[in-house]
Amino acid sequence: MRPAPPPPVVKVIPEPPPTREALAPVEQPAIGRPGYDAELARALRRGPAAPPPEPGTARACLLVPLSGSEARVGTAMQQAAILSFFENGRGRLELLPYNTAGQAGQTARAAQLALADGCALFLGPLLAADVQTVAPLAAERGVPVIAFSSDRRVASENVFVFGLTPQAQVERVLRFAAAQGRHKLAILAPNDPYGATVLQTAKALAAELPMTVVAAETYPASATEFADIVRRLPTTGRADAAVSPPTPAFDALLIADGGARLRAIAAQLPAHGIIPPQVQILGTGLWDEPGLGEQAALVGAWYAAPDPMFRRDFESAYRSTFGAAPHRLATLAYDATAMAALLAPDAGAKGAFSRAALTDPSGFLGRDGLFRLTADGLADRRLAVMQVAPGQTTVISAPELSFAGS
Numbered sequence: 001m002r003p004a005p006p007p008p009v010v011k012v013i014p015e016p017p018p019t020r021e022a023l024a025p026v027e028q029p030a031i032g033r034p035g036y037d038a039e040l041a042r043a044l045r046r047g048p049a050a051p052p053p054e055p056g057t058a059r060a061c062l063l064v065p066l067s068g069s070e071a072r073v074g075t076a077m078q079q080a081a082i083l084s085f086f087e088n089g090r091g092r093l094e095l096l097p098y099n100t101a102g103q104a105g106q107t108a109r110a111a112q113l114a115l116a117d118g119c120a121l122f123l124g125p126l127l128a129a130d131v132q133t134v135a136p137l138a139a140e141r142g143v144p145v146i147a148f149s150s151d152r153r154v155a156s157e158n159v160f161v162f163g164l165t166p167q168a169q170v171e172r173v174l175r176f177a178a179a180q181g182r183h184k185l186a187i188l189a190p191n192d193p194y195g196a197t198v199l200q201t202a203k204a205l206a207a208e209l210p211m212t213v214v215a216a217e218t219y220p221a222s223a224t225e226f227a228d229i230v231r232r233l234p235t236t237g238r239a240d241a242a243v244s245p246p247t248p249a250f251d252a253l254l255i256a257d258g259g260a261r262l263r264a265i266a267a268q269l270p271a272h273g274i275i276p277p278q279v280q281i282l283g284t285g286l287w288d289e290p291g292l293g294e295q296a297a298l299v300g301a302w303y304a305a306p307d308p309m310f311r312r313d314f315e316s317a318y319r320s321t322f323g324a325a326p327h328r329l330a331t332l333a334y335d336a337t338a339m340a341a342l343l344a345p346d347a348g349a350k351g352a353f354s355r356a357a358l359t360d361p362s363g364f365l366g367r368d369g370l371f372r373l374t375a376d377g378l379a380d381r382r383l384a385v386m387q388v389a390p391g392q393t394t395v396i397s398a399p400e401l402s403f404a405g406s
Contacts, residue, residue, distance in 0.1 A: 036053065036117065038052070044112055045113060050096065052118055053120075058344045059094045059119055059121075060093060060123055060344075061096050061114035061117070061121070062096065062098065062123045062337075063114065063125040063126075063130070063134065064098075064100060064126055064148075065099065068103065070102045074126060076326050076327035076330040077126070080314075080331065081336070083317060083334065084334040084335070084338045085337055085341065088337065090342075092347075093340055095337065096114065098113060100125050100126070102130070104129065104130070108134075111134045115141050115143065121143065122143060122145040123333065124147065125148065126149065127149060131147040138159075139157075144159075145159040145160065148332045149163050152165055152167065152378060158377075160358065160378070160379065162332055162336055162379050164285050164368070166284055166285065167201045169304040170198055171201065171205055173254075173284075173302055173304040174202060175205075177282055177302065183211050183251065184214050184249065184251045185213050187256065188218075188230070189219075190218065190221040190257055191218040191220055194256065194286075195257075198256035199218070199256070214234060214249055215232075217229055223261065224261075225264075226264050226267075234250070235248055236248070236249045246273050247278075248272070252279065252280045254284075256286075262287065262292075262295075262298075263295050267295070269281070280300075280301075280302065281300070281301035282301065283302070287303040288305040288306075293392065298388045300387060301388045302396070306368040306383060306384065307399050310366070311368065314326070314331060314367040318330065331367040334367050338364075340353070361403060365401075369381060369383070370382040370400070385397035
């Protein structure tokens, strides 16, 4: 993002806690009422209305869960958005936060309140179900939604999926693997929506690449033991397990999992002959966490993720400001706020964030690297290929820094 002059003060309008009375519907809905509506805002808030947006400014509204099971993520996102606001604000953007609480009723109320407060752009919400709640309310008022979800199914003409999608990660790492001469792919994935998405993407992409999916094994998301699952992967010839492990019938293995399950799977790989350089282990963005190199079987593995060099300054500033490391998803809120700040001067003059401005084909450079919003409601991102090392992961294929020619 471009350098910015000192920003204005963040406007935070207090809300009452989401009590049963506060969540009760009001007689006059927000849908269909354009712009700022103090009367409706007072009714929804059960208290004084927020002041209207200052003349020439654009009001962006942050929808994140500040209570409930996702409060830790939502709070980190709010803090990242405020940090971005102070670093990138240009005096034409107002930022108001609203608590979705991870509940459909509270999310709908928060969205209606934000619209009554004169919201011109939604930043969030986080969960796909909350996006589905907000989308029709925002569409009725012509307010774009920059959703922090990574679920492509919630994308629409008015909703941009801003999260890091597994489809983009799988495509980046498989194209790189194919270019390095890996042509026989096996896949391990949980039997859940994420695993299904990875499997579907990998199989479709392999048909375009010089690559064949020789095996695809799934397992329950509740699984804790993986020896039998790994044993089901195909081998070539015969091997005496007492003398040597079997020879895999593939030269690349994509593991669509992370955390404790990934580490448990990795612990089984050497005993079944799945070791480098015979087999290249591949992963998804779920691997973008510290400490993977402590698992010896994962050293040398590849996965796609944003280049960490872009977020180092953000992580340092966040720690010094808030006294803790940011949640990995906090950069989404930072970048969305920075984009809003960049576009706010025009938005304030025109009264809305235009679709043409949001989908600028040149894109924006943020803390997760270069990205652009596309006409089909997705975030097109330039990702790096990372290699797991004993100390920390390293970039072995840097992301492109331009969308030229694409």
